[in-house]
Amino acid sequence: MDALRLYGRYTAVSIRSQLAYPGSFLMMSFGQFLVTVIEFVGVWALFQRFGHIQGWRVGEVALFYGLASVIFSVADAVTRGFDIFGSVFVKTGNFDRLLLRPRTTALQLLGYELRLTRIGRLAQGLIVFSIGVHMTGFSWTPASAALLAWALAGGTALFSGLFICQATLAFWTVESLEAMNVLTYGGEAAAEYPLDVYARWFRDFLIFVVPIAAVTYFPLVAAMGRTDPLGTPAWALPLTPLAGFAFLALSLWIWGFGVRRYTSTGS
Amino acid sequence: MAANLYPNGALRPYLAVLAGRFQLMLQYRAAALAGFATQCWFGVIRILVFAAFYAGGAAGQPLSLRDAVTYTWLGQAFLAFLPWNADPDVADMVRSGAVAYERLRPVDTYAWWYARALAWSTARVLPRAALMVAFASVLLPLVGLGKWSLPPPPTWSAAGLFAVSALGMILLSAALTVILNVIMTATMSDRGANTLAAPFVNLFSGMIIPLAFFPDALRPFLRAQPIAGLVDIPFTIYFGGLTGADAWRAIALQAVWVVVLVLAGRWWLERALGRLQIQGG
Numbered sequence: 001m002d003a004l005r006l007y008g009r010y011t012a013v014s015i016r017s018q019l020a021y022p023g024s025f026l027m028m029s030f031g032q033f034l035v036t037v038i039e040f041v042g043v044w045a046l047f048q049r050f051g052h053i054q055g056w057r058v059g060e061v062a063l064f065y066g067l068a069s070v071i072f073s074v075a076d077a078v079t080r081g082f083d084i085f086g087s088v089f090v091k092t093g094n095f096d097r098l099l100l101r102p103r104t105t106a107l108q109l110l111g112y113e114l115r116l117t118r119i120g121r122l123a124q125g126l127i128v129f130s131i132g133v134h135m136t137g138f139s140w141t142p143a144s145a146a147l148l149a150w151a152l153a154g155g156t157a158l159f160s161g162l163f164i165c166q167a168t169l170a171f172w173t174v175e176s177l178e179a180m181n182v183l184t185y186g187g188e189a190a191a192e193y194p195l196d197v198y199a200r201w202f203r204d205f206l207i208f209v210v211p212i213a214a215v216t217y218f219p220l221v222a223a224m225g226r227t228d229p230l231g232t233p234a235w236a237l238p239l240t241p242l243a244g245f246a247f248l249a250l251s252l253w254i255w256g257f258g259v260r261r262y263t264s265t266g267s
Numbered sequence: 268m269a270a271n272l273y274p275n276g277a278l279r280p281y282l283a284v285l286a287g288r289f290q291l292m293l294q295y296r297a298a299a300l301a302g303f304a305t306q307c308w309f310g311v312i313r314i315l316v317f318a319a320f321y322a323g324g325a326a327g328q329p330l331s332l333r334d335a336v337t338y339t340w341l342g343q344a345f346l347a348f349l350p351w352n353a354d355p356d357v358a359d360m361v362r363s364g365a366v367a368y369e370r371l372r373p374v375d376t377y378a379w380w381y382a383r384a385l386a387w388s389t390a391r392v393l394p395r396a397a398l399m400v401a402f403a404s405v406l407l408p409l410v411g412l413g414k415w416s417l418p419p420p421p422t423w424s425a426a427g428l429f430a431v432s433a434l435g436m437i438l439l440s441a442a443l444t445v446i447l448n449v450i451m452t453a454t455m456s457d458r459g460a461n462t463l464a465a466p467f468v469n470l471f472s473g474m475i476i477p478l479a480f481f482p483d484a485l486r487p488f489l490r491a492q493p494i495a496g497l498v499d500i501p502f503t504i505y506f507g508g509l510t511g512a513d514a515w516r517a518i519a520l521q522a523v524w525v526v527v528l529v530l531a532g533r534w535w536l537e538r539a540l541g542r543l544q545i546q547g548g
Contacts, residue, residue: 024458031462038466042475049328049480050320178301182308190312197319202311 003107010111018116025116032120036069040128043192054197055229059135061193063224066129068191068216071152073121075159076184081112082163086170086177093265105259106252109167138224147223147238154241155215159184161244161251162210168251168258174265183210191216196229203230211247214240280374281382288383292390299394306343306395307402313339314415329479333418334506338477340417341502344399347391348440349474349497351465353447354384358457366452370540377445377533384444389437421507428514432501435521439496442528443468449532453539473499479508493528496521 018025043065047058076083089095089109098108132138166180187210195203195217206213221228222237314336321332330338357380360366369376403417420426450460469475471494478489478499489495500517503509509517 027458027462031466034463034466035469038470039475041470045476045481046320048482050323052323053316053319054322175297178298179304181301181305186305186308186312189309193316193319198315199318202315 003103006103007107007111011114014111014114015116018113028117029120029123032117033123034120036121036124037127040065040124053193056194056197057135059132060224062128062132062135063138063220064132064194064216065192066125066127066132067148067151067155067220068188069121069125069128071125071155071191071216072159072184072188073118073125074152075156075163076121077115077118078110078156079160079163080115081109082160082167085109085167086173086175090170090174091265095262096264099259099262106164106255136224144223144225147219150238150241151215151219151223154219154244156244157248158211158215158244159187161248162187164248164251164255168255171258171262187212194221211240211243214243280372281378284379285382285386288386289390292387293394295391296394299391299398302347302391302395303398303402306346306399310339310343310399310403330477330508333414334508335477336415337417337506338502340399340403341505342474342498344396344403344417345392345436345498346474347395348388348436349465349468349472350388350440350443350447351468352444352461353451353457353464354380354387354444355457356383357448358451361452361455361457366540366543376540377529377536380445380448380536381441381529384441384448385437388440388444420505425504425507425510428510428518429501429505432496432504432514432518432521435518435525436497436501438525439493439521439528442525442532443494443497446528446532446535449536449539452536452543468494468497471495472497473502477503479503490517491520493524496524 040062043061044058047053047061051057053061085095089098095105098105101108133140138144162180162184166177166184169177169180187206190198190202190206191212195206195213198206203213206217218228218232218237218240221232222234227234228237317332317335317339321328321335325332357366360369369379372379400417404419407413407416420429447460447464451457454460471489471492473489473495474497478486478495481489490499496517500509500521504514504517
């Protein structure tokens with residue numbers, strides 16, 4: 001409970017400091033919005049040409065696209081401290097200070113910054129999702145809404161876990177490792193389309209190695225009230241977001257291992 | 268070599284900054300490797316998505332799947348040519364006020380910045396492009412994925428035309444980077460220029476999807492605007508989508524835009540520096 005209150009304080013301070021420069025905040029949020037909206041313009045143009053992708057229409061793909069974007073923007077906003085961990089905490093030796101405080105390092109890094117400018121991508125995701133709802137006649141029932149919230153929670157856990165893994169690697173590499181963008185940004189990009197459009201090896205990667213499909217594709221197929229063209233039984237679909245939490249738990253365990261192995265750069 | 272060609276050295280300072288910056292940027296090997304890994308991954312996703320679209324029927328499409336695959340790999344290889352940002356060193360100068368020193372140098376400021384931009388982009392592109400070509404045109408065929416590889420241009424003439432057009436792409440990229448520098452100098456902040464450049468460049472260059480996929484009614488406009496010369500024109504020439512007189516017309520258009528953007532950039536830079544108020548003391 002105390003941890004939660006402290007996180008609230010951290011967040012309030014972070015928000016105030018970002019809003020101290022409203023012009024800059026608005027500009028960067030708008031930029032985020034524009035970059036991601038223009039990506040979707042490309043998807044739209046492809047559907048104008050091809051009509052469908054493996055039987056999925058543009059409205060249905062908009063649902064997948066929007067959900068992936070919303071999940072990623074939330075996770076990216078809350079895990080900023082882990083994202084810049086290598087260059088800001090390890091390289092400078094600042095991590096020593098975190099270790100001296102009587103709170104967990106994970107909590108302190110979560111509280112480092114709530115990145116408000118991600119509201120730009122969040123807005124894009126919500127708009128694209130709404131377009132999808134409008135075009136497909138997605139039916140809002142308590143069950144489908146709960147499924148989406150559950151997918152959002154599991155997805156945020158999964159992507160946060162990826163950012164924590166990226167930070168853990170910095171204990172050894174010192175710098176933040178950009179190669180992890182393959183799984184974070186690249187994972188989001190892969191989740192923008194329904195899973196069954198991909199080749200088998202790529203699907204397996206997205207289910208079993210980094211379970212991005214488990215927090216986007218499967219729960220959304222269930223929320224749409226469809227049967228999975230890949231043949232997953234209907235009862236299993238709503239359970240899959242659990243994989244996101246399992247991934248987060250594993251990431252935190254690896255993080256703890258990294259913290260124990262940490263030696264300061266000593267500046 | 269080049270310096271000896273001009274013994275009295277009108278070009279020497281520009282060649283020196285070009286060479287120096289080029290060597291400096293080549294030092295960032297980890298960044299090049301990380302960029303390469305990311306670009307391979309995004310290339311794979313795009314190609315899988317294209318394959319799924321084409322599986323529903325390729326009839327009546329402006330490009331074949333093979334051409335779309337070629338275009339995708341080229342896009343990933345030359346990604347760093349896209350002028351998403353103003354030159355970060357110039358941004359620092361504007362912030363610190365050191366930009367005033369640029370006026371004290373006995374060189375032409377525009378040419379100086381242009382040479383820096385040229386070195387910055389080519390040095391970032393070369394290692395990544397080399398790795399990407401090794402991956403997409405050598406490794407993929409070797410492991411039996413030749414269908415998904417980056418093939419060489421279909422004819423010698425396509426290769427030659429592509430080389431000319433690639434030169435246009437490089438010159439255009441540097442001209443646009445300097446214009447972003449000028450916008451930043453005029454507005455005293457790198458936020459505006461850097462925020463708006465990426466989305467427009469991505470869309471109008473053909474980086475997000477080849478311009479041919481956009482509705483046909485828009486095509487004359489999309490082909491004529493300057494940013495098409497960064498991606499769509501050279502890549503379409505590469506796979507033989509533009510040949511002969513059409514290719515030369517497209518290259519001439521690139522050249523016209525380079526000249527226009529250089530002249531506009533020069534004029535605007537002089538204006539911006541003339542009005543510059545230096546920060547700090």
